[in-house]
Amino acid sequence: MVPLNWYLMLSAVVFMIGVFGFLTRRNIIIMFMSIELLLNAVNISLVAFSHYLQDMRGQILAVFIITVAAAEAAIGLAIIIALFRNKDTVHADEMSEMKG
Amino acid sequence: MNNYLLIPFLPLAAFLINILFGRKYLKDNAHWVSILAVAGSWVVTVITLLDVLSGKVVNEDIYSWIVSGEFKVSVGFLIDQLTAVMLVVVTTCSALIHIYSVGYMQGDKGYYRFFAYLSLFTFCMLMLVMANNFLQLYFGWEGVGLCSYFLIGYYFDKKPASDAGKKAFIVNRFGDFGFGLGIIMIFLTFGTVYYEPVFSQAKVFAVQTINFLGYDVHLMTLIALLLFCGSIGKSAQMPLHVWLPDAMEGPTPVSALIHAATMVTAGVFLVARCSPIFSLSETALMIVALTGAITSLFAATIGLVQNDIKRIIAYSTISQLGYMFLAAGVGAYTAGMFHLYTHAFFKALLFLCAGSVMHAMSGELDLQKMGGLKKYMPITYWTMLFASLSIAGVPGFAGFFSKDEILWLAYSGQSPVGKFVWAIGTVVAFLTAFYSFRLIFLTFHGKFRGTYEQEHHLHESPKAMTIPLIILCIGAVASGWIGIPHLLGGGEHFTEFLTPVLGHPEAHGTHAEEWLVMAISIIAGFSGVGLAALFYLVKTDIPVMLAQKFNATYKVLWNKYYVDELYSFIIVRPTIWTAKNILIGVTDAKIIEAIVNGIPKGIGEFSRILRKVQTGLLQRYAAIMALGVLIIMAVMLLR
Amino acid sequence: MNLNGFPILSTLIFLPIAGAVLLLLISRSNENLIKWVSLIVSITVFIISIPLFTEFNKSTHLMQFTEKHAWVPSLNINYSLGIDGISILFVLLSTLITILCVLISWNSIKAKTKEFYISILIMESAMIGVFCSLDFMLFYLFWEAMLIPMYLLIGVWGGSNRIYAAVKFFLFTLVGSLLMLIGIIVLYYQAGRTFDILELMTKTYPYQLQIWLLWAFFAAFAVKVPMFPVHTWLPDAHTEAPTAGSVILAAVLIKMGAYGFIRFSLPLFPDASRAMTPVMLTLSVIAIIYGAVICLAQTDLKRLIAYSSVSHMGFVTLGIFALNSQGMEGGILQMINHGVVTGALFLSVGMIYDRTHTRQISDYGGVASAMPVYASLFMVFTLASIGLPATNGFIGEFLIILGGFKANQWAGVLAATGVIIGAGYMLWLYQRVFFMETNQKVAGLADINLREIITLLPMIILIFWIGIYPNAFLGFMHESVKHLLERVNSGSMHEVGVAKNILEIIK
């Protein structure tokens, strides 16, 4: 039997890879994909919890997260399109309109 | 409802009708409303006068005007002998001048406006003289000032006219400043502003002193002088006389009504009205007398050299007003009032004649361009001649009796400055006769000096103008006959009539002295006339020669002692300069705004440093956030 | 006296908001409907407020038309309304002024009409709310709520430099009112957790605390008035604001400062107020003369009238801090007068600005020839502004100078000089604008139309009504003022030295 902790560690590793991708990639689409990684990492933990604790709530949460991820992807990508139209770039470090 | 209420409110109604409907509906018929109203007032005045003659004095409140704490004042009316005299003067002059204006203002585009203002003025003046308390007096006081402002600036599209109107109002405000404070002092002293309790209690405070702005002053002197400030402004006495000559920019009927016969005499009326207060302060009376004497001399000297026909009469008005104050200052209030009453007739007449001359000369005012008008306008000539005889104090005419009474009472009264002001008065009598006849001779005698068109155009004025002239002329000649002194076998009815209000003036002198004073004043008058005749009829080159010889003096007189320039230099310009350069430039801009804008600016500087952190880079923010999570977790673990 | 339980004050407060919501639902293109709806709403509010005037019981100082409901019970905050002789006139003034603001903006506001009228109506609610609140939290809520529509009015529909003016206005007033908020909270704990104004007024506070709180409240009120050193926002705000904005600002908004002094500072901190009287009188006199003199150098119509407001409000504060019934009643009446007269002046200036689009005095001249009716109405306002007897200005100024003189001779005398200068700048203004030769820019202008005459007519009526029969208005105040003065003047006089020290510093 695989211990729960392994899943948690796996989840943590994937999560941190996602964080790394988000923090360092210039391409905003890849940054976006990194966010999907983060969500998936969380899902892994949730499903694992659900299995080991014999409780359905973890999976229900996972289902909701997938729903939200879908919505988020749709909106996020639409924003990227709008952004790309206005700015002509997909590189996050070239966008600094909000600077003080 | 008493019918005396009609006296002020008829003209008010006329004003309202004219101002509301005049422009669109009445137009050239506007005068009917005003004339009817003023004539109505006059009729009621006569009835009221008869009542007063039979001893009936009215003093009642109409409605409560202002109530605040212990301060209570009503709109109320007091009709006693003094009021009655003023009522007669005001309504008579007003009615005649309304009629005169029909001819004079014919075809003016603001016809309705002119009559509306005249009626409003009449209303305010009547409110002034009929008040039974100081605040209502103040209401009328400011009201007549306002109408004066309107009417001086009647030709508002001309800059001098609008300047003069404004000047009159503001200069008067200086006087009213004192007047207002005087009323406040009266309230604080007596707890009321009604005449009756104030005058009856005035003696209680006769010796009291009060701390005013850090100085201990005699209470009654303080109140009297504060009130006198108002008089100085309204009656154009030194040093606030500057507005009256400029006020001649207004139409001539206005000059006659407001700036000769009625409004400017309100100051004298005020002093007479407050005689119970003034009588309690020798200092105040002395100041009144000296102010009047000096002003009358001062204005008369300026009048000697002016060439503007209306301005000469204006200076003469100032001078005569000075005479009235001189009288009041020596305690001869009745004499002052008497002169006020006769002066109203002959001075209004002088102005109206001047207006008639202007009418014929197409608005020309310069004496040097006139001459020989006698044959073209005989009525004007004769009426003006009678008016001038009256003002010059030729025996038998109205001016003689009032002037003589003043001089005699100044000479014989108890005032410490009596003899001094008598001397000045006599000199002024001489000067008055001189400049009055200089005016007559330059205008009506000799050769015509104007342009050909003007000469061609000369004509006598229409009936609407000449009839008031004739009526006023009767007044200028005969109005003095009700006050013929005992010495000449008269009854001094005028003085007797006013005695209940103003008291009987004291005279300490022998008949011989009285004869002497009278003789001196007659000589002064005749020599003035004679000198004028010499200068302007016989040897016309003398004035030019004198002007050249005493060039400096002539210049000072011609420029009216540079008073206007002085005021402009010490008051007007520094104030505006301060406003512009110090208040706007330094206080507001450099001090207050610097502090006010400095604080936000400091905050702005600080935030300019802080905002460097806000790079706008998404990942930078995310990294910092992650770092934050890291630190928090590390702290939690290490604890 | 609650009119059969009808919550009249709440109706007054919430009806304009309801009107604003209604406007929200109207299509923005339907401008006429928007205007008419806002006009009808404002007139309805005014009509509803008339019973306050007729049904008011003048023989008591107690609050009338009161309403009280628990709002946040845990903090003891109540929804508590009521008016007395001091506030009633301001409520009426607010409802009247709103109608005029709607009328004057009829043609001059062309962009974002809908939002404009919504702002005006919300403004009305907040103004009425301020004058009716009997709970400090509620009061503070309305007090601050008022800033937002005003800020928008200046910032959106203002002149060329509007943003600067709007931000300046906002910051000035906000800084002041935040200090007041602190004061309110301190008071709340000091008095045992209550925001009830009437209850707070019955308590006594330690002298030192009173001084501190007085200054905290002073900050809020003095900025609004505005008193001398903090007046600089007013000219900017007035100059840049649209006509309706200037009118509300002049007529109601700046009254709230003085109202605050009367309603809060004096009864809450009687000892401190008495001790600070010399300071207040000094500042008032400075404001009177300073504001008047500075007017002489103005070249901008609205700016001149704005500075004249500083001077006139100096009279108001002088009257209030004279602490006698003449001064106080004169001060309250003068607030109404100033609202009427300066409001009317701004309305008039707005009318001619709509025609010429210039505020420079030098661009005018000879307007009286082109627009006689307008000129005569403006003349009435000018005269009322310089305090001619028979207009309302005289009654107020005279009572104030009388009261001021009674309290301090110098204050009375110096204030009276303000009247002289007042005549100077107003008549000079009138001369430059209306008299002399007709300027090219004003030749052939159409005289004011019926709508504009109707806009000005209530002001004319009020000017003469107050001027000729002021007791109709003074009558409301007698009892309230008497009661207030009893509260202020009772108790022992504390150290006057503090005030002297402060005076030294000012010198």
Place this chain on the structure above:
Amino acid sequence: MLSELFFGYYASAIVIFSLLVVTRSNPVHSVMWMLLLFFHIAGLYLFLNAEFVAAIQIIVYAGAILVLFLFILLFLNLREELKVKRFIGAWPAGLFVTTALLVIVLSVVRSFVPGPAGKYSIEFIKQETHTKALGKLLYTDYLFPFEIASLVLLVAIIGAIVLAKRKTRSK
């Protein structure tokens, strides 16, 4: 033993694919690696007896979201994209922060203590079937959040349309 091996394979594949996703310079490659990653995650879910979630993982993620990503990538200038730098200048800082965080998280995972077990044991699910059990719970206890989720999706649909729509110039 078998299960450990199985887990080991999936775990290492997931980690490697994740790394590939975030490091490839060609975004299309990243998407492809991500597709593989999602399949492996779905496998892991199966391994955890969550067949419904696994199915959704493939349908929604692989089927819908990744297609969306690919679709967006078509907008971009890929050739240009390949030439420019893929990381920001300060990437070592990011690496440091993430590793540090990872170390901390991993060090605390061990101290995790599972709570009491619920009623959804393997036997129970076997009897009930997984999808039914999930569905029952979703439509009874979690009906309200479920409806909210549907609203979220609706808003997202509308929002995406509004945002992505080309602005037509107003009349």
